[in-house]
Amino acid sequence: MEKLEAFLSSKLLPMSQKLQQNKVLAALMEGFIRTSPITLGIAFITIVGNFPIPGWTDYLTKIGIFQHVEAITNGATGVFALYVVYSLAYSYAKQLGSNERNSAIISLASFIMLMPQTVATTVMQDGQAVEQTIGALKLDFLGGQGLFIGMLTALLVTRFYAFLSRKNIMIKLPDSVPPMVTQSLAPVFVVTIIFVVVFVIRVLFGFTSSGSILQFFIDVINAPLNSLVASPLSIIIIMELLAVLWFFGIHNAVLQGPLGAISMTMVVSNIAAYQQGQALPYLIPSVIYMGMYAAGFMGFVTFFMIRSKSAKMKQLGKLSFIP
Structure with a gap:
C-alpha cells in the first residue's frame, strides 16, 4: 500500500495538478458549467x-x-452549440487574459460564417411541389452535430485573437473617445485578419465533396469519434477512472471538461432524434452515464448523508434526495 501511495504521490498527483492548471481544460469545464x-x-x-x-x-x-x-x-438544446461557443470563448479568453466579450462575439460570428447558410426545401407553387433553396441555418448544425466544431472554433479563434492582440495591431483612438467605443473599434484590424482566415477555411472546405467543414466533420470524423468516446464501454472506463481519481483525493475536474463535451453531445443528439421520431443514437451510453455517474454515485451519497449523525449533513441529504 505504501508503494502504491508513493507511486500516486510521485507520478499521478503531479500529472493531475498539471491537467487541472491547463487553461483549455479549465475553460472547457467553466464553459459547460455556464451553459447548465x-x-x-x-x-x-x-x-x-x-x-x-x-x-x-x-x-x-x-x-x-x-x-x-x-x-x-x-x-x-436545438441551438446549444451557439451557447457553448460564446461561453467557452468567454471562459478561455479569461484564462488567457484577453478581452472576454470581444473573443466571445468574434468566435460566435466565426462559427456562423463557417456554417452552410442555405437549405433545400419543397414549396408549393401553382399547386405543384417545387424544390427550392432558401437562406437558412440548419438546427442540426446549431445543435449536437455542430458542437465539436463549435468548441474548436471557440478555442482557436480566442487563442488567435489573444495572440494578435498582443502584437499591438490595434487602432489608436484619442483619450476623448468613450472607452466602450474604443474597445469596440480598436480590434478592427485583428478581427479582419481572423475573418480572412475563416473565409479561406470556408472556401477550402467548400471545394470538398462535403461542401463545408461541419459536414466534412460529420462525414469523416464524427462517426468513428462517437463510436470511440460515446460507447457504453468508453463511458464505463471514464466513470471508473473518475471514481479512482476521486478515491485518492484527486478532483475530477481533470476530466470534467472533456466529459461535459461528450455528455452534452449525447443529450442534445438524443433530444433532436426524439423530436423527429427517430431512434435515440446514444440511448445506452446515456443510461449508463446517468446511472453510474449522476444518479448512481449521488444516490449512495445522499443515502448515507440522511443516515449521518451530523444534523447539517442529514438535512442536506433530505433536500438533495428528490433532485
Whole structure:
C-alpha cells in the first residue's frame, strides 16, 4: 500500500495538478458549467410536454400546445452549440487574459460564417411541389452535430485573437473617445485578419465533396469519434477512472471538461432524434452515464448523508434526495 501511495504521490498527483492548471481544460469545464442553466431551465417544460403517457403528445398537438413545447426545447438544446461557443470563448479568453466579450462575439460570428447558410426545401407553387433553396441555418448544425466544431472554433479563434492582440495591431483612438467605443473599434484590424482566415477555411472546405467543414466533420470524423468516446464501454472506463481519481483525493475536474463535451453531445443528439421520431443514437451510453455517474454515485451519497449523525449533513441529504 505504501508503494502504491508513493507511486500516486510521485507520478499521478503531479500529472493531475498539471491537467487541472491547463487553461483549455479549465475553460472547457467553466464553459459547460455556464451553459447548465439553459439545459436545466427547460427541464420542467420538456418533461411535461413529452410525458410518456399514450396520447399525451397527440392531445397537446391537437390543442396547439406541443409546437410551443418544441420551440422552447429547440431554443435551448436545438441551438446549444451557439451557447457553448460564446461561453467557452468567454471562459478561455479569461484564462488567457484577453478581452472576454470581444473573443466571445468574434468566435460566435466565426462559427456562423463557417456554417452552410442555405437549405433545400419543397414549396408549393401553382399547386405543384417545387424544390427550392432558401437562406437558412440548419438546427442540426446549431445543435449536437455542430458542437465539436463549435468548441474548436471557440478555442482557436480566442487563442488567435489573444495572440494578435498582443502584437499591438490595434487602432489608436484619442483619450476623448468613450472607452466602450474604443474597445469596440480598436480590434478592427485583428478581427479582419481572423475573418480572412475563416473565409479561406470556408472556401477550402467548400471545394470538398462535403461542401463545408461541419459536414466534412460529420462525414469523416464524427462517426468513428462517437463510436470511440460515446460507447457504453468508453463511458464505463471514464466513470471508473473518475471514481479512482476521486478515491485518492484527486478532483475530477481533470476530466470534467472533456466529459461535459461528450455528455452534452449525447443529450442534445438524443433530444433532436426524439423530436423527429427517430431512434435515440446514444440511448445506452446515456443510461449508463446517468446511472453510474449522476444518479448512481449521488444516490449512495445522499443515502448515507440522511443516515449521518451530523444534523447539517442529514438535512442536506433530505433536500438533495428528490433532485
